Amino acid sequence: MRDSVEPVGKRILIRKDEARQRTRGGIVLPDQAEIPTITGRVVEISAQIExxxxxxxxxxxxxxxxxxxxxxxxxxADNVLYVVPIEDVVAVFRRIEPKKSRTKSTGDTEELE
Known part of the structure; x- marks a missing residue:
């Protein structure tokens, strides 16, 4: 049997992303350099928020x-789950699909940025 957590009130359950061990430029960070990770995936949402x-x-x-x-x-064991008040969520990452338009003469589609 698995345990589960259901947040109540205006809260959500987030699985925190792993801390980066390397910068985007390729520099390896030593273990002492603590960069707080504040991104994660929403695992559960309270009924009130839903x-x-x-x-x-x-x-x-x-x-x-x-x-x-x-x-x-x-x-x-790795303790990466957090109950977070909805007010503390500052951004949601969305993937934006490129818009397509039809050219009048050929009817072909082309991507717009």
Whole structure:
């Protein structure tokens, strides 16, 4: 049997992303250099948030959150689950598909940026 966590009120459950060990430029960071990771995937959403159309957050979204009020959940050995108040979510990452338009003469489509 598996345990599960369901956030209540205006909260969501986030699985925190792993901390980067290498910068985008390729520099390897030593273990002492702690760069706080504040992105993660939404694992569960409280019923209150799910019904509220003012919050565009859905399950499996990648989000950026402020870690100050995040409550760690001691459910897994690596302790990467956090209950986070919805007010502490500052951004949702969305993938934007390029728009396509038809050319009048050929009817072919081309990508716009």
């Amino acid at each position: 019904r509220d159309l003012d919050f565009p957050i859905r399950k499996y979204d990648k989000v950026l959150f402020h870690p100050k009020n995040a409550i760690p959940v001691d459910l897994e």
